[in-house]
Amino acid sequence: MQGRFITIEGGEGAGKSTMMSRVADWLQRAGHRVVTTREPGGTVLAEKLRNILLDRNNISLSGQAELLLMFAARSQHLDELIRPSLARGDSVLCDRFTDATWAYQGGGRGLPGEEIATLENLVQGDFQPDLTLLLDLPVQQGMQRAAARSQADRFETESIDFFEKVRAAYLARAAAAPERFAVVDASLDVEAVWAQIEAVLGARLDT
Numbered sequence: 123m124q125g126r127f128i129t130i131e132g133g134e135g136a137g138k139s140t141m142m143s144r145v146a147d148w149l150q151r152a153g154h155r156v157v158t159t160r161e162p163g164g165t166v167l168a169e170k171l172r173n174i175l176l177d178r179n180n181i182s183l184s185g186q187a188e189l190l191l192m193f194a195a196r197s198q199h200l201d202e203l204i205r206p207s208l209a210r211g212d213s214v215l216c217d218r219f220t221d222a223t224w225a226y227q228g229g230g231r232g233l234p235g236e237e238i239a240t241l242e243n244l245v246q247g248d249f250q251p252d253l254t255l256l257l258d259l260p261v262q263q264g265m266q267r268a269a270a271r272s273q274a275d276r277f278e279t280e281s282i283d284f285f286e287k288v289r290a291a292y293l294a295r296a297a298a299a300p301e302r303f304a305v306v307d308a309s310l311d312v313e314a315v316w317a318q319i320e321a322v323l324g325a326r327l328d329t
Contacts, residue, residue: 125208126154126327127250129219132257133288134278135267136308137315138217141257144316146215148323157207160217161195165202168195176275183276185231192223193241200246220246221254221295226277229291230284253326255319256296257308261285264308 128145130138142158149156162172171191174180183191196219207214220242227233261282268278296303304322308315 125211126213126252127204127208127216128213129216129221129251129254130257131218131221131225131254131292132308133225133259133261133264133285133292135264135271136257136259137267137312138257140312141255141315141319142215142217145255145319145323148320149213149215152323152327154213155211157203157212157214158216159199159203159214161199161219161222162192163195164199164204164216167202168199171195176277178276178279180276185227185233186237188231189223189227189233189237189241192227193245196220196223197245200249205249216251219251219254221256221292224295225288225291229287229289229294230280232287251302253322254296254299254303255322256292256303256305257315258289258293258305259307259309261289 126149128149130142130145132138146156146158161168162175163169171194175183175188175191175195204214204216223242224235224238228235228238265278265282265285293305296305304319304326306315306318306322
């Protein structure tokens with residue numbers, strides 16, 4: 123079974139964690155050896171960088187510093203976990219990847235696309251996911267879900283306008299690469315969301 127790199131993207135409260143588990147189970151039943159991971163994070167070093175990025179006390183962290191830390195974590199993640207796993211034939215399922223950087227640091231923070239593209243090329247070249255599931259829902263609904271789930275991290279304390287820009291950037295990415303993206307209506311109940319994802323997996327992956 124050929125390893126696939128599948129990412130799950132979406133804003134706050136989109137239900138990525140719930141769907142990660144279901145996608146992993148589906149892949150295993152289809153015969154894949156599955157490695158699950160997340161960004162920022164996935165390795166010891168990258169998880170330490172994640173803690174810095176999400177810590178609400180780090181309010182002075184600049185947008186550019188945030189961008190550089192994201193790609194530093196991603197570089198380690200790719201070298202230590204993602205590429206070796208794919209080389210073994212494992213499928214890698216990742217909670218967020220570079221599309222999140224374009225959405226949060228590009229859309230939300232308004233950082234120049236040229237800077238993001240330069241770092242993307244440096245860290246990963248033309249390496250991209252085989253499939254990206256974008257869990258999309260209205261920002262207000264997502265924030266209500268996130269507020270009921272846990273204490274807000276540094277990103278979750280951002281304004282509604284910030285997250286509207288994040289959502290718009292995600293949808294623009296999906297529209298520009300329909301062969302890679304599948305946009306899922308995440309405003310529905312869990313079973314309805316899963317039904318959409320299961321249909322995408324069956325149609326897009328050679329199992």
